[in-house]
Amino acid sequence: MEGICNALREDNPKRVFYQFEGSLDKAVNLINLINKEQPDVVILDESGVDAKDLLSLEQACMQYPNTGFIMLHETVSQEFLISALRIGVKDVLKLPLVNEELLRAVSRIEIKLNYAAASKQGKVIVFTSGKGGSGATFLACNLAYTLAATHSDLKVALLDLNLQFGDAALFLSDRIPPNTLAEVAGNISRLDASLLASSMVQVLPNFGVLAAPEDAERAEEVKPQHIDALIKLAKQQYDFVILDIGRTLNATSLKALDHADNIFVVLQQTLPFIRDSKRLVKILLSLGYPKAIINLLINRFEKGGDIDVRDIEATLEMQVYERIPNSYITVSASVNQGVPIMKISKHDPVTKSLEEIVRKLTEIPGGKEHGWISRIFN
Ligand SMILES: Nc1ncnc2c1ncn2[C@@H]1O[C@H](COP(=O)(O)OP(=O)(O)OP(=O)(O)O)[C@@H](O)[C@H]1O
Numbered sequence: 191m192e193g194i195c196n197a198l199r200e201d202n203p204k205r206v207f208y209q210f211e212g213s214l215d216k217a218v219n220l221i222n223l224i225n226k227e228q229p230d231v232v233i234l235d236e237s238g239v240d241a242k243d244l245l246s247l248e249q250a251c252m253q254y255p256n257t258g259f260i261m262l263h264e265t266v267s268q269e270f271l272i273s274a275l276r277i278g279v280k281d282v283l284k285l286p287l288v289n290e291e292l293l294r295a296v297s298r299i300e301i302k303l304n305y306a307a308a309s310k311q312g313k314v315i316v317f318t319s320g321k322g323g324s325g326a327t328f329l330a331c332n333l334a335y336t337l338a339a340t341h342s343d344l345k346v347a348l349l350d351l352n353l354q355f356g357d358a359a360l361f362l363s364d365r366i367p368p369n370t371l372a373e374v375a376g377n378i379s380r381l382d383a384s385l386l387a388s389s390m391v392q393v394l395p396n397f398g399v400l401a402a403p404e405d406a407e408r409a410e411e412v413k414p415q416h417i418d419a420l421i422k423l424a425k426q427q428y429d430f431v432i433l434d435i436g437r438t439l440n441a442t443s444l445k446a447l448d449h450a451d452n453i454f455v456v457l458q459q460t461l462p463f464i465r466d467s468k469r470l471v472k473i474l475l476s477l478g479y480p481k482a483i484i485n486l487l488i489n490r491f492e493k494g495g496d497i498d499v500r501d502i503e504a505t506l507e508m509q510v511y512e513r514i515p516n517s518y519i520t521v522s523a524s525v526n527q528g529v530p531i532m533k534i535s536k537h538d539p540v541t542k543s544l545e546e547i548v549r550k551l552t553e554i555p556g557g558k559e560h561g562w563i564s565r566i567f568n
């Protein structure tokens with residue numbers, strides 16, 4: 191074991207290792223470890239096992255397609271090799287181990303993973319509004335949470351790009367963010383997947399939030415090119431990247447909008463919101479963002495309100511994507527406690543409409559749920 195670690199460390203000092211003792215019949219422990227640490231490569235010294243013992247590994251191989259399993263074995267028979275490869279093991283190496291063979295096998299997996307990461311393009315969803323207090327931050331945070339909580343196979347990131355008034359992390363957690371957007375921007379030349387992940391508040395195993403800079407002075411350090419690099423990286427690492435850009439259009443928020451697959455404009459059913467949203471939509475269109483990606487969310491919707499949804503649609507010349515009901519007591523509890531609304535009340539109408547937005551975002555017309563993701567990855 192020591193020899194393997196030394197060889198891998200000499201080859202690349204940045205590699206991180208975890209040692210784990212046990213046997214394949216304790217595969218549950220192995221799965222827990224993989225779940226927690228998400229390693230790129232797992233090397234199993236299974237000198238004693240025969241082909242039928244491999245079945246217990248099958249589950250791990252299926253569950254973690256992004257982890258490459260390498261198996262070490264004393265006698266690599268044809269039958270054993272075929273069974274191992276069939277269940278998804280990437281390589282079987284003969285013991286005693288030749289270091290060069292191991293390094294070759296590991297680097298084959300790493301190259302493949304890097305390639306997969308570089309070609310993956312997550313979906314970018316931007317939340318904005320024409321007027322303060324519309325609920326854009328509340329909806330961005332809770333949509334991100336609902337998406338991650340209902341789809342454990344999807345990785346979700348929420349980046350708070352609201353430089354002056356960013357408060358998104360507080361809507362979801364009472365933990366102090368390890369880093370904020372300002373530190374990430376300050377270290378942009380070193381920014382990689384692990385720096386980004388370790389800077390985030392991990393709200394769920396598949397959902398992290400990058401907090402906004404803590405004060406305006408630090409916010410000054412964040413430049414448009416930082417936002418660009420950050421979003422490019424996040425798109426490679428996450429299936430959904432949700433951005434709260436607040437309501438100021440400037441060079442930094444435009445960089446975020448440039449990456450958008452979907453721009454949610456949040457408004458309420460009153461004249462000032464409608465007026466300011468009309469202005470915002472007009473600006474977005476004049477900046478060249480396609481109408482097809484601009485979507486209206488009516489928040490705090492009340493049936494029988496003064497202004498009918500059809501009037502809003504006629505004024506803004508576009509369809510409403512979803513109405514999110516007004517739910518003062520539950521939303522206030524969620525916001526005040528910093529706990530996602532889905533955790534406060536599974537049956538609240540706001541939770542239900544967030545689930546409906548998630549359904550729409552993960553479906554393809556006439557296809558299965560999150561079919562577009564399978565299409566990309568297959
Ligand atoms: N569907 C809802 N029902 C009831 N209250 C809501 C709802 N959505 C949001 N709110 C309330 O509105 C408040 C303002 O929401 P939020 O901070 O998300 O707005 P914002 O658009 O991000 O504002 P800002 O422009 O200042 O960033 C929240 O604190 C919450 O109490």
Ligand SMILES: [Mg+2]
Pocket residue numbers: 326327328352436
């Ligand atoms: Mg906000």
